[in-house]
Amino acid sequence: MGSVTRLKPRDLGRLMVSHVTLAHGGGGKAMKDLIDDVFVSAFDNDLLAPLEDQARLDLGALARHGDRLAFTTDGYVVDPLFFPGGDIGKLAICGTVNDLAVGGAVPLHLSCAVVIEEGMAVETLRVIARSMAETARAAGVTIVTGDTKVVPRGACDKIFITTTGIGVIRQGLEIGADRARPGDIILVNGRLGDHGAAILCARGDMALESPVRSDCAALSGLIGELLAAVPGVRFMRDATRGGIATVLNELAAASRAAIEIDETATPIDEGVRGFCEILGLDPLYLANEGKIVIAVAPEDAAAALAALRAHPLGRDACAIGRVATGEAGRVTMNTIFGGRRIVDMLVGEQLPRIC
């Protein structure tokens, strides 16, 4: 890989129009200009620069990080594209980085495929691409290959982004949903439901104003610190769509164990609580984009919490419950009121209640 010739700025196409048209998806000069000017210039790195049809990765370089390749993909669609705390570009990087990191992998390289609706402002696209680039840089990953399509108005909603990522898992780490044991402690790295509430508010059709910001963040740094302190972490998963309730159910099912959480220990922002009270939603099912559910052996819990809390993205980390011996696959919550209820998988989507 030593002989890469870097493209000089003058070799890159320049986009001279203000809005994307179908011509930019046509495969000709207009498309090259769009890709060069918006994406290549923002993502700038040695592996992307040759602009071959594929990125070429040195196996030896990968193998220095560990002994297993982690490989994941995710599509990103969000309305609105920009919301308090993030945007679709940041989301598209963080989501895939987090999916790698929760398996114990060091995230390394991403691909990025975008589907753009004709008529989109080039400036909006630039802002999204810059956001992706900044987020990727901060997370220590490079975007090394990509694809761009433009579709007629109405064929997609403004922009859809798919990122695929690879990372490498360090020797000795064994993290899995089937590994939780009775007695294990369940941790989260902070307040829950911020992303879901922020998006619902940002859509504006509820006429509710709220200071809630999305928690969208790349967690590879935080997870790296956690695994350095506690290599024996049993399970980690980011609690995105479906919220922590869904992840806990997945863990309970795969580990054939019961899980008990305590409502009083479950951290939820006052603004999110108020929002849920008004609409009749349950914050346990709201999406997060920077929160992980972790299971550790009881003797590791203190060290894990300390490692999480030492990192800015884990300051509010806490233990919310435990793996128990009850009915396998069942998640229950001890309510704030002293009662007990089942926390089941969400069916469909949460709909606001009539009254």
Added chain:
Amino acid sequence: MKYVDEFRDREKAEALIREIALVVSQIDIARARPINIMEVCGGHTHSIFRYGLEGMLPKEIELIHGPGCPVCVLPMGRVDDGVAIAERPEVIFTTFGDAMRVPGSRKSLMQAKAGGADVRMVYSPMDALALARKNPDREVVFFGLGFETTMPSTALTILQAEAEGIRNFTLFCNHITIVPTMKAILDSPDLQLDGFLGPGHVSMVTGTAPYHFIARHYGRPFVVAGFEPLDILQSIWMVLKQIRDGRAEVENQYARIVHDEGNAPALAAVERVYELREFFEWRGLGSIDHSGVRLREAYARFDAEKRFAIPNVTIADPASCQCGEVLKGAIKPWQCRMFGASCNPETPLGALMVSSEGACAAHYQYGGVKRQQGAA
């Protein structure tokens, strides 16, 4: 959270539970059979499950989850009519969120939306009226649902549309009224109810007068109850004390919201805009006289049933459904032969599985921990 957490105080709950247990020990019938208390309102059912109240109460108390979930009792034929309106190309059909999933005989509104109908979720009828202003070339229809709680806001929206001369806004009116249905339940021969938790938000509009017949004529204690868990426990305690003392009265636990005389401006708007229908169909309970309202003749131009041709066919509930028996407290949700297997929140067959306020859906979602402990 201020004004919320105070009503979820665990220590107060424990004290109330002790008081409840004490009163139960002084009630004779509790030695022979469970004391059956019906919470009328779906909001109560939701709170009871959300906070796990059933598992906290003495085993002598059975809570019967009543018919007060307007989404649940919406019959299939009316959903079909709504879908038929929604599928018209000129129509923007607006609805509260939890009505989207209610199954019709062919499809739900959510399925109609997926098929291309312009169905939009709104949070208030005023949002629907705003859509009508913004889309003068479309017909905006609001799916009016709910008891006296939501009736006034729909009525005021109609009055607003009239004042503004808006012509492309109509109401598909499915508002219902709880009292005739309670009467029907009380007249049912297979019923054994010892007292009621009365609907809090409905009573905020209607006041407490409409319930006096329940205490006087049927001799059952009736306590208008709030929706926070402490509200519900206190109301249960008040019902139990009436039973113990041999009283049957209408009491108001939710006095911070509900005034005995109700809300006069809201009632005036309701009176002005609606009239009683001769009968209305309830899912699970069948046709009940004078249990629904429609727009008065003076507001006929806002009536979606008059503007659009609708199928208006009554669709019988699936024969296998035992919703009616659950609603009347004759069986528990999980005793229904359809519960869980062919009837679940994803593919609800019956009314009570539809909304999270429905007894069966609440049981399915939040689970009967008490039942499971009992079975274990």
